[in-house]
Structure formats: C-alpha cells, structure tokens
Amino acid sequence: MAVLEVKDLKIYYKTLKGYSKAVDGVSFQIEENEFLGLVGESGCGKSTIAKAILRILPVNGEVVGGEVRYKGKDILSMRPRELKKVQWKEISMVPQSAMNSFDPVYQIEYQMMEAIRAHEKMTQQAAQSKIEEMFALVGLNKARLKDYPHQFSGGMRQRAMIAMSLVLDPTLIVADEPTTGLDVIVQDQILVRIKEIQEKLKKTMLLITHNMAVVAENCSKIGVMYAGKIMEYGGKSVFENPYHPYTLGLIHAFPSLDETDRELLSIPGSPPSLLNPPEGCRFRQRCPFSADPCAEKEPSLRRVEEGHFSACHYPDQVEKFRDLAKKPATWQ
C-alpha cells in the first residue's frame, strides 16, 4: 500500500475576488522509501499540498474535492484526536523557512522535548537521549541543545528543525522548501544530510522545492507542477527524457555543468491567474508549441513511457520539441 496517496485533490483559497484555484485536481502517490520531489514556480500550489497533507491550511483555504490518504486512512476527514496521532508522529514536516520555525523564547531542547512529550509517553531520560541522538545525526553538537534559536546560524537552525522532524521517528517527512534562504554550500550540506537520513533510516520523503537541480539529484520520483496541476510525473526519466514543454523550459532555464556554452533561457510571460484559469491547457499561453486543440481541450496526464506521465496533447512530437526547446529563439 502506498504510504501517501493523493487523489484528485482540489484546494481553493477564498479571496475577495473569488476562489483562487491553488490546487486543481492533483494526484500522486508515494510508496514506502520513495523520495518524491514536487517542483514548480512560486505560486503553483506546491506548499498548499504540503499544508493540506498536514491539515494546516490557512482559514481561507478549503479542500473542495479529492482525498489524501495516509496508509489508506483519509487524513482530511480525521477528527482532531485521530489527527493528533498522525501529525508529527507519523507525518512530520520540515517547514518552509524552517529557520524561523523555532519559538524564539524557548531553548531548542525544550521545544524538541515538547514535541516528544505531546505525542509519546517517554521518560525524561529516554527523550533526552533521543534528542541527543537526532542532534548527532544532523551534525550538531549536543552541548548546544540548551541554546536559544537566535544563537544558532541559519543552517544550524535548519538542521535542528530536521532533527526535530525526526525525533518521533515518523514514516513520512514532508520537507517544504527546506533550503530556502541558505547559501549554496549550506544548501548542499543539508540536502546531502536529508538524502543520507532518508536512505539510512528508510524514510519516505516528499520534497517540495523550486530548485530543479535538487530534485534531479535526490528524488526517485518527480512531479512537475504548473498553475495548480501536475504537468509531468514519473521517475528520473522526467529529467532524462522530458515530454512536457514546460519541463523542457524549466530544464533549459537551469545552468548545466556539462554544457557550459549553452545559453540559458527563460520561459516568457507569467503563470495564469488562478482566480480564472484559462480554458484548455494551462500552460498554452506560454508554450511555444501550442496549437488550436490546446485551447479547447485540457490535456490529462497520459502515459508516455513506463511509469512516466505527461499532460500534453502531443507526446508524439516530443523529438521536435526537444530540439527546438534548446534554442532560445523558440522561447521568445
């Protein structure tokens, strides 16, 4: 059974101008020990999905359809008491801007202790040794446990947050942009650490990021999101043999060490308003290959290879797309 199963999830935000369709019919599943990466531009609904999984959507966010199942149990309909058994104990989170996710007025140790005590009956000593173990795992000195968050550097806080997410030995860890706001070197250290932990402790991970390189490097499964929908989904082949024009654009927008002379391109325009998304394919206004059918019919995720799906009407023309996508002129 899949650890996490998201089926046709629709989350709308109520705004003064109407409903903003932040997530509109997203489905994916994560099997045990899998490392799924969700990539996409800002505002494409990645974090909203993470928040829905942990049931911490803001008050104006509403799940209007679909389901989220954790080991077969529907999270979205759980009562507070059931939910508390799952939150952090089964599904934990490394939140967005994890750097600021510690309460500034308490020592780190106290806060980790609080997390343990809230969910498990553990003796002070057992909890203490668990905390120390996790601190060692993320490479922090246990002598710093009694420090306040402001005495830590950004990277240390981030690592402490990862330690905190591991402290109850959860099955699934949702990491929502765990490296935002850190410099590249620290980013790398932390990602290496996450990857290590995932492999060593056999965790199931959902990584949410806008950084293609991070996903390409670490994840066993990849979902590319655009304007509230998954555009392409699959294993490593999403990056090796991309089918969707949006994925092609994203890949060519990132520098590569292998092709140093390649010109970087940017996808013109900006994502559509989610208040009133366009008919048909949501990417068509920015897609250099769009044709008439794109405006009429919304493409669904279709199998293009074994375990590889793309939401484009023209998987058969992919060779041409791949060639053209390399040239910046195509995107202008």
Next chain:
Amino acid sequence: MKTADEAVKRFSSSRKRSFVNWALQSIRVIFKDSLGATGLILVAFFILMALLAPVVAPHGPFDVVYKPDKTVARLVPPNLTNLLGTTNQGMDVFSQLLHGSRIALLVGILSAIGSALIGTAVGLFSGYYGGWVDQLLMRLTDIAFGIPFLPFAMLAISLSRPSLYLVILLIVLFLWRTTARVIRSQVLTLKERPFIWAARAAGVSHLRILFIHIGPNVLPFSFLYMAIGISYGVMTEASLSFLGFGDPHVMSWGQMLNFSFNAGAMRNAWWWVLPPGLCLSLFVTSAFMITRAYEEMINPRLREF
C-alpha cells in the same frame, strides 16, 4: 576535536545563569540608561518608604496630635516634633505622607497587574481566534474606550460605598483596554509566524499555542503596559480622592490634597499641600522613567545609537 568539544562545553556551562545573576543583569541593563537609573532609585526610595512607614512614622495617619497644653495642635507649621507640621484637625502630615506611600504602591501595583492580566488575556484570545471572538472582545474594548472614566467612576462610587478596592477595580476596568489592543495587534503578527505553523503541524493544541508559544512572546508588551499602568493608576486614584470620591478611611496622597482643599488650607498651609503633591509627581515621574527605559529596550526603534 576533543578540545573543541570541551571548549563548547565550557562556554555553555559558563552561561548557565542563576536567578540572582539574571536579576542582577536585568537591573544592570536598566542602569545603563540614566533615565531608567534615576527612576529605579526613586522607586526604590518609595518602596523603602512604604516598608518602613509603620516604624518611622511617629503617628498613625488619623491620630490627632496634642500640644503640651492639651489642646489640639491645629495647622502647626513644620517643627521638630511635627516634621511637616499638622493639619487643621491636628494630624501629623509627615506620618500621613509616609502612610500614603503604601496606598500609592498598593493602588499602582494592583491596578497595573489587574489591567495587564485582563488586557493580555483579551488581546490573546481576540487576536488568535479572530472571527466572532475578536468581534465580541474588540467591541467590548470599544465600549471601554468610549466610557469617560471620571464621570463613570464618580457615579459608580456614589451608587455604592466608597472604598479603596472599588477604586482599584474601576481603574482596572478602565486601564485594560489599551493593553488589549496592543497585545491583539502583536498576536495578529505572531500567529502568522513560521513557528506557529510548525507548532500546528506538530499537532499542538490551540490553547497551548496561545499560552505557551504566543503568550511569552507578547510578555514584554504586557510588562510595558503594566509599568505604564502603575503611574496611571496612582494618578487616577489621586484625582478621584481629590474630588472627594476616595475611601474616607484611607489617607492617600490624593486624599490629603482633598482634605487640605476642603479646609481652605491650600494657600496658607504649604506644608500640608506641597509634600503629597511633590510625592505624587515624583512617584509618577519615576514610574514613567522606568517605563521609558524599558520601552527603549523592547522597541529598538526608540534607541539612539
């Protein structure tokens, strides 16, 4: 590596502070600011005065002093037996002044604590829960803002029996409103901070988030308004007493002024008017100075570099 570990350990243990150290350090911070230091010394003086009043004061606040010829010593100017002279009823002004400091401190502290408690609680619930809770509590605050204090207090006191605790209660009911507004606005920003989201994700209950995570983060503001409340409370009690709505069994500084005014002694018995007036101003000023220094600490924008 070993030595580095040891160094870190030594560093951490050297920072383990005892309560005494911590208190001393806090006081040192206030003393860095000359305004705060002055205020602190003055307040310490008043506290000492209040503590020692029963020992030092030669008479009770309502004791009548007699001259050697057994007549009541009315309106005697300051001399060696009555350091600050006497009132028209022959009571020792110096003793009244000393006892008055106890009332001032009592009123100041109780009304400050009371209003800070109510204001903080209202602000926390209102800001955190929002919706109808917020509406209800904030409209209540609006009402509290809309009521003119003195007429309301005078009416309330004349409808019941004047007593010091009624006065304090009225002051509390009047003072909490500002604290509630300020705390509410702080909570509004705090509740959107990532650590609150993280706590929610960890399944922490709303009440626990409110009191364990948001509460301590707004405490500096509660304390600030508590400090402001001290001078406000004392001043308000003095106004009410001066207007004749104070507790007749309690000789506060405002009450002394009221007695001297009613006796028509304001112009000729300076020894009866000046001491309570000066003490009131000094006490309120010193509380204000501390407030000011403290505010500078918690609000970096007020700091001058």
